[in-house]
Amino acid sequence: MDLIGFVQTVASGVLTGGVYAMVGIGLSLIFGVMRIVNFAHGEFMAVGMYIAFALFRSFHLDPYLSLVVVAPAGFLLGAFVERVLLAPIQNAAEHSLILMTVGVGLILSNSLLLIFGAHPETIYTSYSTRTVAIGPVTLSVPLLVSFALTVIVVAGLFLVLTRTDLGRAIRAAAQNRDAAELQGVDTRFVQTAVFGIGIVLSMAAGVLLLPALYVFPTVGGIFTLKAFVVTVLGGMGSIVGAIWGGLLLGIVESVGAGLGATGYRDAFGLIAFLLVLLVRPQGLFGSSHV
Amino acid sequence: MSEAATPVLRSQRVQRRARAALGICAAIAVLAFYPFILPRALNFGVSLVLFAALATAWDLIGGWAGQLSLGHAAFVGLGAYTFTLLQRAQVPMWLALLAAVAACVLLAAVWGFITFRLRGAYFALASIAVAEVLRIVSNNWSSLTGGPEGVSLQDLPPLFGLDLYDRRVEFYLGLALLFVALMSALYVAGSRAGFYLEAIREDQDSAMALGVNPLRVKLVAFCASAALTSLGGCLYGIYLSFFEPQGVYALDLSIQLVLMSIVGGMGTITGPALGALVLLAFQEGFRNLLQQRSLLIYGIVIVLVVRYAPDGLSGRVLRLYRRLWPWPSRSPSAS
Numbered sequence: 001m002d003l004i005g006f007v008q009t010v011a012s013g014v015l016t017g018g019v020y021a022m023v024g025i026g027l028s029l030i031f032g033v034m035r036i037v038n039f040a041h042g043e044f045m046a047v048g049m050y051i052a053f054a055l056f057r058s059f060h061l062d063p064y065l066s067l068v069v070v071a072p073a074g075f076l077l078g079a080f081v082e083r084v085l086l087a088p089i090q091n092a093a094e095h096s097l098i099l100m101t102v103g104v105g106l107i108l109s110n111s112l113l114l115i116f117g118a119h120p121e122t123i124y125t126s127y128s129t130r131t132v133a134i135g136p137v138t139l140s141v142p143l144l145v146s147f148a149l150t151v152i153v154v155a156g157l158f159l160v161l162t163r164t165d166l167g168r169a170i171r172a173a174a175q176n177r178d179a180a181e182l183q184g185v186d187t188r189f190v191q192t193a194v195f196g197i198g199i200v201l202s203m204a205a206g207v208l209l210l211p212a213l214y215v216f217p218t219v220g221g222i223f224t225l226k227a228f229v230v231t232v233l234g235g236m237g238s239i240v241g242a243i244w245g246g247l248l249l250g251i252v253e254s255v256g257a258g259l260g261a262t263g264y265r266d267a268f269g270l271i272a273f274l275l276v277l278l279v280r281p282q283g284l285f286g287s288s289h290v
Numbered sequence: 291m292s293e294a295a296t297p298v299l300r301s302q303r304v305q306r307r308a309r310a311a312l313g314i315c316a317a318i319a320v321l322a323f324y325p326f327i328l329p330r331a332l333n334f335g336v337s338l339v340l341f342a343a344l345a346t347a348w349d350l351i352g353g354w355a356g357q358l359s360l361g362h363a364a365f366v367g368l369g370a371y372t373f374t375l376l377q378r379a380q381v382p383m384w385l386a387l388l389a390a391v392a393a394c395v396l397l398a399a400v401w402g403f404i405t406f407r408l409r410g411a412y413f414a415l416a417s418i419a420v421a422e423v424l425r426i427v428s429n430n431w432s433s434l435t436g437g438p439e440g441v442s443l444q445d446l447p448p449l450f451g452l453d454l455y456d457r458r459v460e461f462y463l464g465l466a467l468l469f470v471a472l473m474s475a476l477y478v479a480g481s482r483a484g485f486y487l488e489a490i491r492e493d494q495d496s497a498m499a500l501g502v503n504p505l506r507v508k509l510v511a512f513c514a515s516a517a518l519t520s521l522g523g524c525l526y527g528i529y530l531s532f533f534e535p536q537g538v539y540a541l542d543l544s545i546q547l548v549l550m551s552i553v554g555g556m557g558t559i560t561g562p563a564l565g566a567l568v569l570l571a572f573q574e575g576f577r578n579l580l581q582q583r584s585l586l587i588y589g590i591v592i593v594l595v596v597r598y599a600p601d602g603l604s605g606r607v608l609r610l611y612r613r614l615w616p617w618p619s620r621s622p623s624a625s
Contacts, residue, residue, distance in 0.1 A: 037411040037414070037415065039360075039414075085593060085597065088597065089596065089597060089600075092596075092600060093356065093600075094358075094411065095352075095356060095358040095414075096596050096600055098358055098360075098411060098414050099358070099548070099552065099592055099596050100592070100593060100596045100597070102360065102545070102548075102589075102592060103588075103589045103590070103591075103592030103593035103596065104589070104593065105589070106545070106585050106586065106588055106589025106592065107586060107589035107590060107593065109585075110583065110585045110586035110589060111586060113586075114583065114586065221541060224418075225418060225419060225422060228415050228418075228419070229419075232412075232415065263426070263429065263430035264426060264427075264430055266422070266426055267422075267423050267426040267427065270419040270422055270423045270426075271423060273416075273419055274404060274416060274419060274420070274423075277404050277405060277408065277412060277416060278404045281407075281408050281412070
């Protein structure tokens with residue numbers, strides 16, 4: 001691989017990694033506040049992809065515009081799952097919580113299978129294969145747009161977390177739920193809101209990846225794993241860590257595939273994940289508690 | 291009031307374990323007649339004893355130690371592949387079996403060492419990753435594994451003059467494995483190691499304060515579970531006689547084992563085996579209805595069980611049964 005090819009590979013890795021970061025931030029946020037690892041995270045993302053796909057097929061709605069529909073739908077779906085399924089067992093043993101999210105994931109992915117069939121689908125927009133050249137490096141337009149939208153969404157999330165009452169309540173609950181409750185924070189509401197926001201991030205990431213990916217009902221499982229990798233690389237519960245973790249995963253995958261091992265693309269991140277657990281379980285970038 | 295309120299004497303405990311051992315032997319003896327009673331449903335019989343054994347093995351680490359593994363298919367697959375590939379290389383069968391077990395125990399030791407040091411969901415997270423890495427490698431390393439087209443196990447030499455492709459032989463091998471798995475669970479239920487596991491599951495800090503080494507105890511349980519599962523994997527490979535990475539490393543397979551345990555009751559001796567019976571009978575009875583929907587229904591069952599019967603269906607049924615027919619307050623001499 002020559003230098004230009006390398007820069008090219010890293011650049012497209014960064015663009016994909018940005019979207020991975022968004023998936024990871026949702027998982028990390030949920031874990032930070034609720035201490036629940038959402039094993040259905042990628043499956044929610046697949047639901048987002050299919051909503052955008054269905055809107056595109058039926059109404060020719062541009063996938064990026066369908067975010068307007070997907071985001072509120074995601075919040076409602078997440079809040080519903082939290083209230084009805086997770087809240088009643090929030091004091092149960094950890095494995096019960098994991099099993100519950102595994103069950104939710106199975107229900108989501110297999111409902112998609114029943115509705116849309118196992119056949120991989122893709123959408124074709126006018127810009128699907130368009131590229132722009134920056135010097136000798138060419139970048140795919142859909143990935144660039146996705147990356148830009150990711151930056152906007154993440155920046156918006158930071159504003160919400162640092163500048164609003166809800167954001168302060170979320171951060172307080174993440175630091176110490178009991179203390180937050182004693183200060184008058186409605187932690188019950190905060191948890192529902194956080195799960196909703198996390199699901200919105202995941203489903204939005206699905207929409208952003210739709211123009212660049214094939215979508216099939218079990219695509220979520222792969223992304224659940226990717227989200228785990230991102231958050232473990234960055235440190236569980238750390239949002240800034242998830243951003244770096246996402247970018248790193250994107251670059252590692254892209255460079256690994258560029259070196260010729262396309263079939264092993266998904267394995268690189270998983271091996272990195274196991275190595276990080278071995279040598280630096282608090283994450284490469286964060287300092288979360290283990 | 292309840293039994294737990296009165297202290298259990300050592301002699302009583304021994305007596306109870308002896309009764310349980312007798313019950314298991316009786317159940318195995320009854321099952322041994324299965325091929326004569328239902329000779330036409332042998333496929334079901336083999337998968338019943340095999341999955342009952344696998345679920346019981348899963349429960350050693352998942353139920354007793356409370357470490358949720360969502361990747362036990364890794365051992366099924368690694369066991370089946372190691373056995374098959376060595377068998378195709380004309381390695382003697384006992385050596386191939388031994389190698390399959392050794393490979394799985396080694397994998398469990400490394401994987402457990404990495405994740406058991408950490409608190410929280412890391413073990414469960416890593417479990418999916420381990421099975422997935424193995425699946426990807428088996429899929430891509432075609433020169434060794436045959437890749438996505440799979441590998442076949444066609445000409446096995448007879449074992450003690452018995453044809454290994456005879457479903458009856460496979461049934462009795464599976465039954466033997468189930469017996470070993472149940473006996474291991476019985477051992478765990480009453481031994482010091484079992485109490486250590488339960489103590490760690492309930493409160494790791496207190497267990498450590500009392501001198502239990504969580505890493506070591508969990509590792510031993512995990513390696514035992516892996517060894518039993520790899521034997522099951524070898525038998526599964528023989529039973530299928532043709533398999534592919536997608537089938538033996540699938541998350542579905544891991545989930546199925548978990549589900550059998552939670553339906554039957556995690557951390558009980560016979561619960562996982564009963565769960566296997568319930569689930570497989572259900573699958574068999576509603577095969578036409580299920581088809582592609584089986585995983586959807588699994589998901590619904592998991593959600594309902596976790597929400598409404600966290601100690602498993604057998605726990606639920608037992609409590610209902612005891613409410614209807616309260617325990618006669620037995621003195622040790624009465625039984």
